[in-house]
Amino acid sequence: MASVNKVILIxxxxxxxxxxxxxxxxxxxxxxxxxxETWKDRQTGERRELTEWHNLVFSDRLAEVAAQYLxxxxxxxxxxxxxxxxxxxxSGQDRYTTEIRVDNMQMLGGRGEGGGGNYGAAEAGGQGSYxxxxxxxxxxxxxxxxxxxxxxxxxxxxxxxxxxxxxIPF
Amino acid sequence: MASVNKVILIxxxxxxxxxxxxxxxxxxxxxxxxxxETWKDRQTGERRELTEWHNLVFSDRLAEVAAQYLxxxxxxxxxxxxxxxxxxxxSGQDRYTTEIRVDNMQMLGGRGEGGGGNYGAAEAGGQGSYxxxxxxxxxxxxxxxxxxxxxxxxxxxxxxxxxxxxxIPF
Amino acid sequence: MASVNKVILIxxxxxxxxxxxxxxxxxxxxxxxxxxETWKDRQTGERRELTEWHNLVFSDRLAEVAAQYLxxxxxxxxxxxxxxxxxxxxSGQDRYTTEIRVDNMQMLGGRGEGGGGNYGAAEAGGQGSYxxxxxxxxxxxxxxxxxxxxxxxxxxxxxxxxxxxxxIPF
Amino acid sequence: MASVNKVILIxxxxxxxxxxxxxxxxxxxxxxxxxxETWKDRQTGERRELTEWHNLVFSDRLAEVAAQYLxxxxxxxxxxxxxxxxxxxxSGQDRYTTEIRVDNMQMLGGRGEGGGGNYGAAEAGGQGSYxxxxxxxxxxxxxxxxxxxxxxxxxxxxxxxxxxxxxIPF
DNA sequence: TTTT
DNA sequence: TTTT
Numbered sequence: 001m002a003s004v005n006k007v008i009l010i011x012x013x014x015x016x017x018x019x020x021x022x023x024x025x026x027x028x029x030x031x032x033x034x035x036x037e038t039w040k041d042r043q044t045g046e047r048r049e050l051t052e053w054h055n056l057v058f059s060d061r062l063a064e065v066a067a068q069y070l071x072x073x074x075x076x077x078x079x080x081x082x083x084x085x086x087x088x089x090x091s092g093q094d095r096y097t098t099e100i101r102v103d104n105m106q107m108l109g110g111r112g113e114g115g116g117g118n119y120g121a122a123e124a125g126g127q128g129s130y131x132x133x134x135x136x137x138x139x140x141x142x143x144x145x146x147x148x149x150x151x152x153x154x155x156x157x158x159x160x161x162x163x164x165x166x167x168i169p170f
Numbered sequence: 171m172a173s174v175n176k177v178i179l180i181x182x183x184x185x186x187x188x189x190x191x192x193x194x195x196x197x198x199x200x201x202x203x204x205x206x207e208t209w210k211d212r213q214t215g216e217r218r219e220l221t222e223w224h225n226l227v228f229s230d231r232l233a234e235v236a237a238q239y240l241x242x243x244x245x246x247x248x249x250x251x252x253x254x255x256x257x258x259x260x261s262g263q264d265r266y267t268t269e270i271r272v273d274n275m276q277m278l279g280g281r282g283e284g285g286g287g288n289y290g291a292a293e294a295g296g297q298g299s300y301x302x303x304x305x306x307x308x309x310x311x312x313x314x315x316x317x318x319x320x321x322x323x324x325x326x327x328x329x330x331x332x333x334x335x336x337x338i339p340f
Numbered sequence: 341m342a343s344v345n346k347v348i349l350i351x352x353x354x355x356x357x358x359x360x361x362x363x364x365x366x367x368x369x370x371x372x373x374x375x376x377e378t379w380k381d382r383q384t385g386e387r388r389e390l391t392e393w394h395n396l397v398f399s400d401r402l403a404e405v406a407a408q409y410l411x412x413x414x415x416x417x418x419x420x421x422x423x424x425x426x427x428x429x430x431s432g433q434d435r436y437t438t439e440i441r442v443d444n445m446q447m448l449g450g451r452g453e454g455g456g457g458n459y460g461a462a463e464a465g466g467q468g469s470y471x472x473x474x475x476x477x478x479x480x481x482x483x484x485x486x487x488x489x490x491x492x493x494x495x496x497x498x499x500x501x502x503x504x505x506x507x508i509p510f
Numbered sequence: 511m512a513s514v515n516k517v518i519l520i521x522x523x524x525x526x527x528x529x530x531x532x533x534x535x536x537x538x539x540x541x542x543x544x545x546x547e548t549w550k551d552r553q554t555g556e557r558r559e560l561t562e563w564h565n566l567v568f569s570d571r572l573a574e575v576a577a578q579y580l581x582x583x584x585x586x587x588x589x590x591x592x593x594x595x596x597x598x599x600x601s602g603q604d605r606y607t608t609e610i611r612v613d614n615m616q617m618l619g620g621r622g623e624g625g626g627g628n629y630g631a632a633e634a635g636g637q638g639s640y641x642x643x644x645x646x647x648x649x650x651x652x653x654x655x656x657x658x659x660x661x662x663x664x665x666x667x668x669x670x671x672x673x674x675x676x677x678i679p680f
Numbered sequence: 681t682t683t684t
Numbered sequence: 685t686t687t688t
Binding site for chain 1: 687688
């Protein structure tokens, strides 16, 4: 059965990426990316805009590159796929978080880009195209400690849960 | 600031689309689309697969076409953008649902496609490319009745909330 | 019959765009965009790269924006479709030129970008997303003078030919 | 420098793919894919349509799959990149041919698709997603015999030229 | 003809 | 939380 799940985004990072390394050696970097849609309101004629925040998940080699070169405010192009993870909040209720698993990225903004963040590092070595040998989903890293599993659920904890189930590919 | 939010999916519908018409005349059709990723497990070598369900939202003319020609099981190509809606569950907690606002669609599967559903209708008039004059977000329809607003939150109700706020473009 | 013809490019312009206005009022801007692929040679292990030049064709409102804000060296994201035009060279032989009809563009490189060119203009008003109400192909402008039709064929002349046939959409 | 060169097509094959194996063991399959754009003429209001033919080039494992399962008329989704090859016609003039190097494909049309061709084979084993480990361009196969190099130039010969230069990645 |  |  034919299947395609592809996402293409260009936007700016809301924070510096957070890199985590797992006992297995796997690495993952999470960060939010903002895309902003603007249009003119048909009724009032005024300028409107709406910002969408995307939860990006970089893995393996891409995670390293993201952590090394991307900073808060960095403009970036990414290709990836949508993945919704199920987790349980404190009350045991099912909750869902949608993420973008990044398969390919391009740093944009050649000179001195980076918003309020210290993006200088990227100047040194940044620029270029990065990707995992994508199509084939890579092995997910073993989970970090997580007593929080079926309990607390701040966005950060939610992100971790995805790696608890050994059967779900990353 | 440069911004791109683009999604491309090919998959099959999980149900017949549900068409709703609003007092304002606006129309919206919701339906889930499944994409399935398959790969060979690096450790065990066995075949693995993971199905992802996407909440599609068609509007205006596209909603009509979707409701008329698409059925449970219909294979379809869509282009759209990611949109996460915030809503409150019964306990008043913030919750989020990620949807794909469809900007363009192509019915796939020329002859007798449609899984278990009665996709025959599409045979009659179906096939071809459909899109709203996309880039500019269309006017969102006024909201249908909804005492449920900040309370109950089955997926369906959640879908409705997005149309309550007159200021959010569709 | 299902059909999709979509191109997504990020690269830099090789020259300033050339804007032409037709008697009909239609406008078209042509410019080349370079994309560069790099990889490590499997045999020698050395760094390799290959640059591809794409003939972009902007029309109507997009042509104006491109001519006003883009310059030689400008980094840009574009979405469009592939179109191969047939024309005759001096000896009357059929020749073909492949172009990218741009449906959507995003200027990249926020601050002082623009390579060797005078990209300053873009700083003033540039930035943002531009598109024709794409899907529906716009009316092509009437052709400019062209005694050259079935004869000379420098790239420039070749570009003009596409607008000679009133029946071909732009 | 940021660079993206991506093409997404859905259409039908004009012929059965031609598979060629090179002394080096490399394999390539060529085939044309038609995409059709339709629109309503703004002036006359009549239905118009334009068919575009794309030269697809599959390599290595993808070439095998294409040759085995795709047939004249087969509906297919492909992802790839644009590549324009330069060659010399009989008179020694430079000529260019634009191709789509396929990185990923999905066979569409589940039941009995295939136009006039014998697409049955696909029913047996067909369906599913196929791709080379894309991003990194694969080694190009050594060239087949070609006295025709700088002379004759039927489309087929033109296709071969790309593999003459050992330095150009596939 | 661009960019790194 | 970004960017304009």
